[in-house]
Every structure is written in C-alpha cells, then in structure tokens.
Amino acid sequence: MTSTRSIILFACGIALIAVGFYTLAAGSLTLAPVLLVTGYCVVIPLGILAGGRRGRAGAPADDGRANSSVG
Secondary structure (H helix, E strand, O other): OOOHHHHHHHHHHHHHHHHHHHHHHHOOOOHHHHHHHHHHHHHHHHHHHHHOOEOHHHOEOOOOOOOOOOO
16 A cells, blocks of 8 residues: 555656656756656655555565564
C-alpha cells in the first residue's frame, strides 16, 4: 500500500519533469537541466523511498531474522 507522502512526492516529481521539458523546449539551457535532474534524481527516488517496505496488512516486512534468543 502506498502512502500519501509517496504519492505527493511522485506528483511533484512528475510536475518538475514536465516543467523542465517545457523550459527546455522554450530554450532555457540553465533552468531546464536543473529541473530535470532534480525531478529524476531527487524527488522521484524520494517518492520511492517514502513508500516504505511493508508486508501484509500494513505490518512491517519480515527481514528474515529469527526473533528468539538462545540459551
């Protein structure tokens, strides 16, 4: 299940990329690359990381380690 934060970050990333391509088409050779790199390399990965890794029913995913003590 995705969180609201990750959806907002994805939307902001897509908006940055769209504005970056628009400014690139308009002829801006300084602002457009900054917007595109920020969208692709910063905001979209943050949206992926904000989603988190969840198991079933919203519980945190099991990392495979046993939760028992020996002795």
